[in-house]
Amino acid sequence: MKKILFIGAGSMAEALIQGWIKEKVFTPQEIYVTNRSDKERLQFLQETYGVHCLFDQAIYKEADLIILAMKPKDAIAAMCDLQSKITEQSAILSILAGIAITTITEYLGNRPVARVMPNTSATIGMSASGIAFNNEVSSGQRIMFLQLLEAVGSVIEVDEDQLHAVTALSGSGPAYIYYLMEAFERVGTKVGLSKDTVRLLMTQTLAGTAEMLKQSVDEPDVLRKKVTSPGGTTEAGIQALEQYQFNEAIEACIKEAEARSRSLANG
Numbered sequence: 001m002k003k004i005l006f007i008g009a010g011s012m013a014e015a016l017i018q019g020w021i022k023e024k025v026f027t028p029q030e031i032y033v034t035n036r037s038d039k040e041r042l043q044f045l046q047e048t049y050g051v052h053c054l055f056d057q058a059i060y061k062e063a064d065l066i067i068l069a070m071k072p073k074d075a076i077a078a079m080c081d082l083q084s085k086i087t088e089q090s091a092i093l094s095i096l097a098g099i100a101i102t103t104i105t106e107y108l109g110n111r112p113v114a115r116v117m118p119n120t121s122a123t124i125g126m127s128a129s130g131i132a133f134n135n136e137v138s139s140g141q142r143i144m145f146l147q148l149l150e151a152v153g154s155v156i157e158v159d160e161d162q163l164h165a166v167t168a169l170s171g172s173g174p175a176y177i178y179y180l181m182e183a184f185e186r187v188g189t190k191v192g193l194s195k196d197t198v199r200l201l202m203t204q205t206l207a208g209t210a211e212m213l214k215q216s217v218d219e220p221d222v223l224r225k226k227v228t229s230p231g232g233t234t235e236a237g238i239q240a241l242e243q244y245q246f247n248e249a250i251e252a253c254i255k256e257a258e259a260r261s262r263s264l265a266n267g
């Protein structure tokens with residue numbers, strides 16, 4: 001039986017725990033979770049998923065894989081606490097935004113590290129994840145890490161530096177889409193539909209559009225033009241988006257997020 005130890009018990013840890021249990025990658029008995037001080041949160045995870053949240057210190061030495069899942073600002077303190085507790089054998093999977101692999105090995109010693117940027121859709125097996133490895137990761141471990149992320153969605157290997165961009169796009173991406181949905185629901189009710197009707201129409205529209213982009217050979221602008229009748233409703237809508245600087249807003253959003261990811265590395 002494997003021992004997987006989560007250091008940090010927040011939203012992203014829960015998304016991975018749920019996804020891995022659902023996809024039968026790990027049994028609840030193979031998963032150990034700890035956090036800084038929130039015992040109620042640990043109790044919730046234990047009761048909901050059957051994972052271990054109360055365990056003795058020996059687990060640190062026995063863990064096959066340690067997952068760094070605290071906020072980036074807490075990473076140094078967490079790693080300082082961890083360094084004397086773990087053995088050289090444990091590999092690390094970090095989901096920390098912004099924190100470099102070299103920072104992790106500086107605190108935890110030179111060991112296999114996969115730095116991953118998943119997203120919360122891992123909960124339902126639909127994460128889009130980016131991953132980068134250090135040279136200590138063997139080819140067998142590389143496959144193991146890729147399989148872990150494939151079990152909860154799709155994964156793409158990138159240069160470590162590109163993880164800042166991955167974070168800005170797909171790491172934060174679900175929040176942008178939820179924000180968009182909030183706006184659709186708000187305005188939908190202003191133009192005469194119920195919130196539930198808007199939710200149904202627009203979730204299907206988002207899913208259908210994503211699937212069209214996956215299946216079609218056409219670029220997004222070609223697909224967009226097929227929707228846009230001259231003098232029609234779409235044209236009117238897109239003109240309004242342009243008037244309100246849609247492209248500039250999206251560019252600022254991604255650049256700001258990418259820059260924040262880079263700055264997280266500096267604490």
Ligand SMILES: NC(=O)C1=CN([C@@H]2O[C@H](COP(=O)(O)OP(=O)(O)OC[C@H]3O[C@@H](n4cnc5c(N)ncnc54)[C@H](O)[C@@H]3O)[C@@H](O)[C@H]2O)C=CC1
Nearest residue numbers: 008009010011012035036069070071072074078095096097
């Ligand atoms: N929430 C998301 O959508 C995503 C988050 N991430 C990354 O995942 C990490 C966690 O994010 P969230 O789950 O959103 O955060 P969160 O705030 O929900 O959870 C953080 C957890 O870390 C624990 N923690 C803090 N200091 C600790 C310490 N010294 N030792 C042990 N546990 C400690 C807290 O008690 C808490 O359980 C972050 O580094 C974030 O950049 C990555 C991809 C997506």
Ligand SMILES: O=C(O)[C@@H]1CCC=N1
Nearest residue numbers: 097167170171172173
């Ligand atoms: O907002 C954050 O910093 C994290 C990283 C990607 C999604 N959530």
